[in-house]
Amino acid sequence: xxxxxxxxxxxxxxxxxxxxxxxxxxxxxxxxxxxxxxxxxxxxxxxxxxxxxxxxxxxxxxxxxxxxxxxxxxxxxxxxxxxxxxxxxxxxxxxxxxxxxxxxxxxxxxxxxxxxxxxxxxxxxxxxxxxxxxxxxxxxxxxxxxxxxxxxxxxxxxxxxxxxxxxxxxxxxxxxxxxxxxxxxxxxxxxxxxxxxxxxxxxxxxxxxxxxxxxxxxxxxxxxxxxxxxxx
Numbered sequence: 001x002x003x004x005x006x007x008x009x010x011x012x013x014x015x016x017x018x019x020x021x022x023x024x025x026x027x028x029x030x031x032x033x034x035x036x037x038x039x040x041x042x043x044x045x046x047x048x049x050x051x052x053x054x055x056x057x058x059x060x061x062x063x064x065x066x067x068x069x070x071x072x073x074x075x076x077x078x079x080x081x082x083x084x085x086x087x088x089x090x091x092x093x094x095x096x097x098x099x100x101x102x103x104x105x106x107x108x109x110x111x112x113x114x115x116x117x118x119x120x121x122x123x124x125x126x127x128x129x130x131x132x133x134x135x136x137x138x139x140x141x142x143x144x145x146x147x148x149x150x151x152x153x154x155x156x157x158x159x160x161x162x163x164x165x166x167x168x169x170x171x172x173x174x175x176x177x178x179x180x181x182x183x184x185x186x187x188x189x190x191x192x193x194x195x196x197x198x199x200x201x202x203x204x205x206x207x208x209x210x211x212x213x214x215x216x217x218x219x220x221x222x223x224x225x226x227x228x229x230x231x232x
Contacts, residue, residue: 040095124209125202127209135183138159139157139171139187140156140180140182141179144171145204146172154208157184168182169190170182170187170189170191188202
């Protein structure tokens with residue numbers, strides 16, 4: 001079954017890629033141009049887009065969710081202060097601004113990155129409620145959850161066979177051994193009261209699966225910061 005799935009998946013991906021404009025034969029000039037652009041993008045991914053900037057967030061999105069008024073956001077966008085001043089300083093922008101490149105770019109097919117947001121497809125609160133109904137689901141952490149560690153620890157979940165079900169009391173106990181599996185219901189029921197008890201457990205678990213607006217546009221407003229938050 002696994003091999004059949006892998007074969008089917010590979011065929012599906014290959015068929016999809018066969019529709020790409022660049023799948024066919026390319027001239028040496030096209031290949032060289034592609035290499036140059038890819039090289040610039042790799043460099044600027046680390047030198048531009050993961051760095052701190054004095055200007056506002058380069059990806060404004062729904063920044064008004066942080067409390068900024070919609071009018072203020074619109075003024076900043078119309079003034080070009082939402083990312084444009086960063087973009088125009090890049091080598092890639094300078095390259096594509098040249099006349100011949102602009103003419104070529106205007107003829108290029110326009111694409112988009114197909115993606116979805118977890119909280120727009122799966123409600124994390126509902127997901128947790130459903131998970132708590134499953135006795136096989138367990139959680140573990142790399143060290144005991146305390147007031148000092150809760151902000152940096154991420155839970156790991158796994159469904160265990162019945163003969164491996166755990167009787168460990170909780171993940172906030174002093175006796176907790178790092179990496180030990182605890183049933184999801186026990187972990188929630190016995191979550192330290194100083195950390196909010198069961199409701200605090202819910203907030204911690206749900207928070208580990210989402211980036212809220214304040215994090216996205218204030219405290220974790222670069223790709224590097226987001227990845228550090230989710231993979232500390």
